[in-house]
Amino acid sequence: QSALTQPASVSGSPGQSITISCTGTSSDVGSYNLVSWYQQHPGKAPKLMIYEGSKRPSGVSNRFSGSKSGNTASLTISGLQAEDEADYYCCSYAGSSTPSYVFGTGTKVTVL
Amino acid sequence: EVQLVESGGGLVQPGGSLRLSCAASGFTFSSYWMHWVRQAPGKGLVWVSRINSDGSSTSYADSVKGRFTISRDNAKNTLYLQMNSLRAEDTAVYYCVLGDAFDIWGQGTMVTVSS
Numbered sequence: 004q005s006a007l008t009q010p011a012s013v014s015g016s017p018g019q020s021i022t023i024s025c026t027g028t029s030s031d032v033g034s035y036n037l038v039s040w041y042q043q044h045p046g047k048a049p050k051l052m053i054y055e056g057s058k059r060p061s062g063v064s065n066r067f068s069g070s071k072s073g074n075t076a077s078l079t080i081s082g083l084q085a086e087d088e089a090d091y092y093c094c095s096y097a098g099s100s101t102p103s104y105v106f107g108t109g110t111k112v113t114v115l
Numbered sequence: 116e117v118q119l120v121e122s123g124g125g126l127v128q129p130g131g132s133l134r135l136s137c138a139a140s141g142f143t144f145s146s147y148w149m150h151w152v153r154q155a156p157g158k159g160l161v162w163v164s165r166i167n168s169d170g171s172s173t174s175y176a177d178s179v180k181g182r183f184t185i186s187r188d189n190a191k192n193t194l195y196l197q198m199n200s201l202r203a204e205d206t207a208v209y210y211c212v213l214g215d216a217f218d219i220w221g222q223g224t225m226v227t228v229s230s
Contacts, residue, residue: 006159039216041160048223049160054216092160094217102176104150104162104217 007032007093007107014113020081023110025093026074031105033074037096040069040078044089052091053078080112088114117141117219119211124224131201131228137194137211137221145169145189147214151196153207154223163209164196179205201228 008026015021025038032038036056041049051060053069056076066081076095080087093107123135135151151163164175164185173185184197194211208223 037216041217048210048220049217050220051216051218054218060218094160094162101174101180102162103165103174106152106160106162109159 005105007095007105009091009093009107009110011108012111012113014115015080015083016115017083017085019083020079021083021112023078023080023091023093023112025076025078025095025107027076027095027105028074030100031095031097032071032076034098035096036071038069038071038076039094040067040076041092041094042087042089043092049092083114085114088112117213119213119219119221121209121211121221121224124209124226126227126229127201128230129202129228132197132199133201133226135196135198135209135211135224135226137196139192139194139211139213142213144187144192149185149187149194150212150217151185151194152210152212152217152220153205153226154210155204155207158207161207166194198226201226203228 013021038056040053042052043049052067056071057069068079070077091110118140120138150165166173166185170187182200186195206228210223211221213219
């Protein structure tokens with residue numbers, strides 16, 4: 004099972020909104036509402052930003068939102084801030100197949 | 116505070132073995148599934164393995180199946196990854212991760228497989 008497809012890079016100016024796509028298949032993203040998103044700053048461990056497609060963990064800014072349509076999930080960051088510059092990864096449960104979980108290829112977000 | 120602290124990484128020759136440990140604190144370790152996720156230098160995240168709360172069920176990525184073994188000691192609040200027959204392509208930072216949504220991540224431990 005291949006990695007989920009994300010754009011290599013997305014950029015925006017402070018205050019703008021950006022959207023990162025995450026395209027999978029009917030065996031993963033399309034079959035389960037179990038897509039999550041992670042933010043990773045250089046040299047740091049990833050941090051959960053969105054789980055079960057659209058839910059935010061406690062402490063995560065409401066500027067981050069998630070959605071899904073068919074085999075594609077999306078992460079939107081509104082009111083872009085300098086501290087949002089990081090790598091972002093999506094991940095989907097893939098059922099009892101192997102691998103059980105599939106990560107995306109990763110997207111570098113640049114704040115201009 | 117929830118904490119996951121990995122240890123056991125290092126430099127190993129191809130074909131060698133290492134055992135990673137992950138000490139958990141701040142939550143009821145025995146109630147949660149746990150995972151190992153790795154990240155090769157400059158590359159993306161890759162799921163490696165998971166274990167259910169009581170250790171009775173495990174799952175592995177194809178790339179490590181038959182070489183890696185995940186286990187846990189709920190009395191010691193510790194997760195393990197036994198890695199055998201290591202290859203150059205196993206070189207990565209290995210993260211211990213809590214929960215079905217990969218909720219909390221440790222700081223990672225670096226494994227380098229090289230002669």
